[in-house]
Amino acid sequence: MGYKDIIFEAAAKEQGLSWITVVENGETSTLSVCPASKTLDCYSVSKVFTVTALGLLCDDGMLSTEERVVDILRDLLPDGMDERWESVTVDDVIRHRWGIDHGFLDIDVENIEEYERLYGTRDDFLRIVLSAHLPLEVGSKYVYSDAAYYLLSRIITVKTGISLTELLRERLFTPMHFEETAWSCCPLGFALGATGLFIRSADIAKLGQLYIDGGVYGGERYLSSEWCRTVLERGYELESVAPNVYAKGGMYGQIIMINTERRLSVAWLGYDTDGYSERLQTLVRGL
The missing domain is CATH 3.40.710.10 (DD-peptidase/beta-lactamase superfamily)
Incomplete structure (x- = not known):
């Protein structure tokens, strides 16, 4: 057997x-x-596909895991960011060690209608993430959060000019003969990265x-x-x-x-x- x-x-x-x-x-x-x-939602298994997309960029020389998030997203940074963001790298975000002390932006269990009250915006998920206070030393503690992988999805789009979904469709899903995929998006149309991949x-x-x-x-x-x-x-x-x-x-x-x-x-x-x-x-x- x-x-x-x-x-x-x-x-x-x-x-x-x-x-x-x-x-x-x-x-x-x-x-x-x-x-x-x-075809069903694989929830956080989606994160492995986001990691794979990051690998495509690293292999192409378009990204280093040691790059700072603030350097990549310089044109999208909100005012008043926690100064600890200056030391957050892509690697820190991938490994959930970027200085937060609790998870957030988990739309599978959270009520998005509460976001306006909690964060001052219902639609701008990137602003929600980048406005996060970082009470822990960056790299010091693992704190799991879907927010990390939404951030990585946006980094991929800034680096490539296309969405995470488009990148994977072109480089992986179509040539490897995936049968059917769809990725849930934020209100602004960016793939969630952390969850929501139907496959x-x-x-x-x-x-x-x-x-x-x-x-x-x-x-x-x-x-x-x-x-x-x-x-x-x-x-x-x-x-x-x-x-x-x-x-x-x-x-x-x-x-x-x-x-x-x-x-x-x-x-x-x-x-x-x-x-x-x-x-x-x-x-x-x-x-």
Whole structure:
């Protein structure tokens, strides 16, 4: 029995799981468990795609992770910014170590109609992020926030002149034959970056395979091997969860997991209310 069979046997018993894809040694298999649309919101798994877009820019020499955010966004900075913003780099933002002491701009659970009262604007998400007070020393503490990845989405647009969605469509989604994607946007039309990517499990698993193979998919190179190593070594959203195993989860149990030794990429989508995602993660970690 191969790894795919072991995973599918367990997955078939889980209520709330919609789709699960396993890529084992380059062979892709997808199982439908509970009826659902094939294309679903992967929530925070979206962040791995934003990281990948940053890699495209770094490979092209258009971006360095050591660049300061204020230098990139110089023409968009609001008045009265916290002075600690002067030392925030792209790397700090990717790793959620940019000086905030609490998460914010999580539109999956927050009420956007409260933003005008809280931040003075309902629509300008970039102003909300850049106006944030930074009480912690930059780089000192991990504080997870969707605000970080919206900021990265805007950085990508400033660097390229096109949206995060357009960049990935041109450089990844179309050439890698992704079937269907759509990305939720802020009121001003910029991709959220942190969440809101609607996608199929098989296409999430393709991204995992891309990292397993050091940036190559279907015989074509899309990312440098250096960037792929950087992502895994620094935990750029694909974080180490066991020896040779890296994962990123999203709200309601979405997941991408890769095992670089077993050459195994696994992704699933659904609506977890009873812990099935953690059970399946435990299984995959132990393979």
